[in-house]
Amino acid sequence: MNNKKIFYGWWVVAASVLIMALLHPLITTCWGLYVKPVTKDMGFSRSAFGICSTIISGVTVFLSPYLGKWLAKKNTQLIHAICVVGLAASYASFSLGQNITHFYISAFFMGAFSCGAIALPVSIIITNWFAKKRGLAISIALAGSGFGGAIISPIMANIIENYGWRASYLVFAGAMLIICLPMIILMKKSPETMGFMAYGADEVAATAQKTIVPKTELNMTLEEVKKHSFFWIYLFGMFCLCFVGFGSLSQLAAFLADVHGAAFAAGILSLFLIIVTLGKISLGWVYDKFGTRIGTGYSCIVFALAMACLLFPEYKPLMYVMALLYGVGICTGTVCPPVITAAMFGSKHYGEIYGYVNRSVYLGAALSVPAIAIVYDKTGSYQAAWILCIALIIISLLALLYSDIKCRSLTTDKINIQKPNGQATHKII
Structure with missing residues (x-):
């Protein structure tokens, strides 16, 4: 590892921050901004619309073990990119909803693709890149969701107020593709694919050799x-x-x-x-x-x-x-x-x-x-x-x-x- 250059793993972390900053708030923190305008316009109850969140989580529960295995063993970048495109498409499909069934179908696909688009690939890839400071690297990446939500919330509220909730779904679906797909290019699966070692791997190995009970x-x-x-x-x-x-x-x-x-x-x-x-x-x-x-x-x-x-x-x-x-x-x-x-x-x-x-x-x-x-x-x-x-x-x-x-x-x-x-x-x- 060349000490004069920034370790590439930190670029992976930076890309992960942007992915988390955009994708995570759109299906969690900021999702609540749609509740009032959607239910008022469509005429169904808030509890009925709330089932969308349960469907998203439920699909994720089922698919997580499979996607975790595929992301680790298959072409991680390709799977990640497919999931981001699928997430953007399913997010945009909410703008076409005419009844609650349409919303539930969109939620099903959004749950399926979000599982392989957000935190799961980010944590898997960063774990590969860091042997030392792994906790810090993962937490920095995941912290993107916090400031991302703070930025997206007023923007989304403004779009919904001035252009409607259907336009908001389309705008942020487009943002997913424009911002996240280029970031996935930086998300190399592991340091070995670029001829590097994981950050701090040499120090961890040296420390292990010196201890009676090696870590x-x-x-x-x-x-x-x-x-x-x-x-x-x-x-x-x-x-x-x-x-x-x-x-x-x-x-x-x-x-x-x-x-x-x-x-x-x-x-x-x-x-x-x-x-x-x-x-x-x-x-x-x-x-x-x-x-x-x-x-x-x-x-x-x-x-x-x-x-x-x-x-x-x-x-x-x-x-x-x-x-x-x-x-x-x-x-x-x-x-x-x-x-x-x-x-x-x-x-x-x-x-x-x-x-x-x-x-x-x-x-x-x-x-x-x-x-x-x-x-x-x-x-x-x-x-x-x-x-x-x-x-x-x-x-x-x-x-x-x-x-x-x-x-x-x-x-x-x-x-x-x-x-x-x-x-x-x-x-x-």
């Missing part, structure tokens, strides 16, 4: 890790964490507006979006600096404190504190899954394993949004929902720490078995 990756196949109970506990932990993240975010604006009005809710959300960008980058640094256990503990504790603040919404100053904590805590849903998965299971079979993890992430998303809404409908309050979220964060933390300990123990056993001449090594329990 190594588990690098088991998906079929192998599925035989261990800690893997399923890990998936459950991720499900709980993402259930809280997606579910609480879907209702946060309505919750704040009910208590303090729409203007206050909008201000808190703007502050939150700014903190999200910084929160993702800082969380990646924490993981790189202190490891997965401390990083996971830190993020879960901050998230739980944010949810605890929501139990006292009448105190306006506390809601600003909540926005700061929530901006960091909500990053668990995007940063934790790829970073922890890479740290625990290694890079060799990362694609197929992360595809399975991504299924748990979006299963949490698909179930949480209606679940939190049902709690409100049944009780007339979000209090019970926020208490449930706090409990699930604690359960998630325990599950993730347990699976990490068991995974490290298995990795150490693997080192002991492979140690030549029967030389004894220290075993981590």
